[in-house]
Amino acid sequence: MTTETLKTKASVLENLVAVRAMIRRHKRNDVIFAAIGLIALMLGLLTLLTLFIDLVMDGYSRFNLEFFSNFPSRRAANAGLLSAWVGSVLVMTVTFLTAVPMGVAAGLYLEEYAPKNWFSDLIEINVSNLAGVPSIIYGLLALGLFVYGLGLGESILTAGLTLGLLTLPVVIVSTREAIRGIPVAIREAAYAVGATKWQVVKDHVVKYSQGGILTGVIIGMSRAIGETAPIITIGALTFIAFLPPTPVTEVAPFINFEWLSSGFTVLPIQMFNWLSRPDHAFHTNAAATGAIIIVVTLLMNGTAIYLRYQIRKNIKW
Amino acid sequence: MINATTALKAESRDLNFFYSNGNQALKSVSMPLYENKITALIGPSGCGKSTFLRCFNRMHDLYPGNKYEGQIVMHPDNTNILEAGVDPIEVRMRISMVFQKPNPFPKSIFENVAYGLRVRGEKNNRTVADKVEEALKGAALWNEVKDRQQDLAFNLSGGQQQRLCIARALATDPEIMLFDEPTSALDPIATANIEELMSELKSKLTILVVTHNMQQAARVSDYTAYMYLGEMMEYGDTDTIFTRPTRKETEDYITGKFG
């Protein structure tokens, strides 16, 4: 038996009272830290709440139907969101049509077809990189390439394409994640009955990953609705007192595309414009717009989160 | 042989254990733990030996929903460590554990061993350094690391890491040391080192070791308990268990007919 070289043994039983007091002290830190941690997280929520209440309180006088049906005006009380929300809807349509087909196709390719080599690595690196590029850079890209380079001008088409490119990485990533959730066994079963690769992808992979893809698309679109920087950079005019030509016409061929090349404004731009005016009366309008945009984005995000939750719960492979 | 001078360090009395999913993993397990002796728990996979081991340092408390019934009583203070009013942290300060896969912290060798002392608020650097040295010597690691105590523990080999974990567990002078299949992830030479270590350590403290390897139990332990399906099938001194087991189930396991 080795002789004890130290006089003090760290024995618990011999120092029971002191040890218990120390443990109590240390456990208090547990409680304190848990409280601080919760507060830290709640800080964000608290800010959001304060922000929203502030907007609503500042802008509530504008929550009426006229606000939605009036054009912007030099008189704050009469200025409305008509051109802005119509513009948002149209731009979002182009965004959706740009980002979703390309994004889902890209996601399918990367998950189902691409061999693991430098080529697919290159694509992956680009996708994750683009997700981190500031949105204003997309605006510069659009300015140089779409507005001037391709001559598309400061139009809805340009805006839609730009936001589409911005949303692309989100759609690609969520498509891939949704596809990854599908067990190999289902695929193998489909191949086993003689389906071609495309048939497997079309009939099974896409079908089962729809929910996840949809979730990602909704989240991506909700961000696009609130994007201001790239749209400003393109040159969205901020005093728009007209609506783009309607897409649907009474004469054949019933759809026209003139609206794509029209000048436009969108909700966040209108808010920014009103906010930048020194006249305080316009700040009320800005507040109202802000509240509306937040409600829309929160609804969309909430839907997406709920959708994802339901998918996770309901999947019984 | 159990005789009058063999002191009881702890004992489990009618221990039942339920996992949070309702599964009863231990059924009325009673077993003595003699001081300064090595007791081995053997049995086929899933028999509950690790579950039983982890009751001793209240590891199950980390996962919500688990339930203990019955007692594990420590001597000489006669405390039932499973009682709700007993602080698991206090229990763990008296009973330490060495895990199956070495789990050193992302710290230096020195700081790994010193961890238990730091957590207990030991501020005196001299005391800490002395205890670390004593523990590393006790774990037969001192000569190999004395000149590089500031190196990261991750840089040690598997066998060395496990001895480091033993040193860590040793540094706080525990009364009981629990070993959960300590050599199953190690090569034969490292295994032999650890077994030799355990034999040396028992003079300082009491050891309870779970092992999947019957030969190890036979080599190393003074007492052996055979468990099956959550029940304590047989307990006795190692010689008897391995040469003249009382129950047929024990004999079947020992001779390899089963398990």
Added chain:
Amino acid sequence: MNTATNMQTQPTALSISPRLAKNVSRNIKERIIELILMLAALSAVFTTFAIVAILLYESLGFFKVVSLVEFFTSTQWTPLFEDAHYGIMPLVSGTLTTSAVALAVAIPVGTIGAIYLSEFASHKAREIVKPMLELLVGVPTIAFGYFALLFVTPLLQKVFPGLPGFNMLSAGIVMGVMIVPYIASVAEDAMRAVPMSMREGSYAMGATRFQTAIRVVTPAAVSGIVAAYILAISRAVGETMVVAVAAGQQPTLTFNPMDGAATITAYIVQVAMGDLPHGSIGYQSIFAAGLVLFALTLGFNVIGHIVRKKFREQY
């Protein structure tokens, strides 16, 4: 077994069986589809390429007029004035100062929040808090800009009476709150990746939850946490609307958060709102500024990615 059937379906040299013909056309169709999908995937590469090309092309025009020396050393940024100066440093100082304020808020709050989520929060709490953080990420930045300008600044002016209406402190603080979810979620992922066996080792030594979280789990997750910080820096540097609205649009070489100043992003917005003829030096200046911004964020993203990959390999 009747092996004669094998003989019967082998095509002769001059004709192709209907089944094989169908196979070929099906194969062609499959190949075309694969090609289409691949082109879609290449859109990501194309986009990056286009961004770099546009930024370089226009910046090249800019740097034909402005020397690199002046660009990096001049202390004034006044491209739109008669007596034009083209030093990027004022814009960089604005970006750095607002980002520094933002990180001073986001790093402590985000890290503590992450530790709480990973080590302290119950399963239920986590299920509630994580979606809420996600909602926070979805709020449009223009709304935060409003908040910074018309709520936070007046509030701060009560504490600091001399605070100007446009200041970097207000913008920085709000930006910090915006960035907290980014840090919290990446750092929490890093901590959750730490194996349970390491925690058990700590608890087995008699450590409390707090001691285990701070002494063992956080050091074990440190490279993931650092990656979170780096990605947050990138996010702060690239933020536009909050600073454009609340920090002001006057390029000023200053590191004092109480001042107003323009960031790189705010400058681009300001110019783009005006009327600049295509090809003019003013027009090109936003691309030069954008190039600097892109290089900065790319650099941070790459470093963050490398650090993050490193922590994934450890376990």
